[in-house]
Amino acid sequence: MFKEEIQAWRYGPVCPAAYKFYSDFEAKQLPIPRQESLSGLPSEKKELLEEIWQYFGNYHAYRLSDMTHAEFPWKKARKGLPPEESSTEPILLDDMKALGYQKLDLIEQEHPAYKAAMSEVLKEALATESSHPIGKGEVHDWLNSLLD
Numbered sequence: 001m002f003k004e005e006i007q008a009w010r011y012g013p014v015c016p017a018a019y020k021f022y023s024d025f026e027a028k029q030l031p032i033p034r035q036e037s038l039s040g041l042p043s044e045k046k047e048l049l050e051e052i053w054q055y056f057g058n059y060h061a062y063r064l065s066d067m068t069h070a071e072f073p074w075k076k077a078r079k080g081l082p083p084e085e086s087s088t089e090p091i092l093l094d095d096m097k098a099l100g101y102q103k104l105d106l107i108e109q110e111h112p113a114y115k116a117a118m119s120e121v122l123k124e125a126l127a128t129e130s131s132h133p134i135g136k137g138e139v140h141d142w143l144n145s146l147l148d
Contacts, residue, residue, distance in 0.1 A: 008077035
């Protein structure tokens with residue numbers, strides 16, 4: 001989503017540039033972005049942000065911090081430092097991507113239609129001839145059609 005480095009700080013992953021920008025708010029509630037300010041974002045990024053908000057938006061900040069401490073990119077970047085130790089060690093982008101794919105898989109599996117959809121996929125895959133072959137790039141549309 002952005003190019004700035006993410007570092008493994010004491011209380012979790014931090015983008016120093018974002019930290020500096022938002023530090024003026026201190027303990028105050030951050031403003032909720034207006035829809036107009038999001039108009040320049042591509043639709044796929046808006047959809048991704050909406051999914052992230054739906055999944056993580058109800059968690060308290062301390063819970064989110066605890067969750068980041070349990071994830072491998074933060075642990076790997078800190079390389080066993082004690083919890084109270086400061087660090088500016090970068091978190092590798094490849095590690096963040098791997099974690100993102102892992103989390104998306106978990107979110108997908110929690111969807112109410114997942115079991116039924118996967119059951120259908122397996123039935124078709126095991127059939128000698130598929131009644132509805134799905135082409136490359138059509139999986140997302142096919143899954144959405146099952147949910148309609």
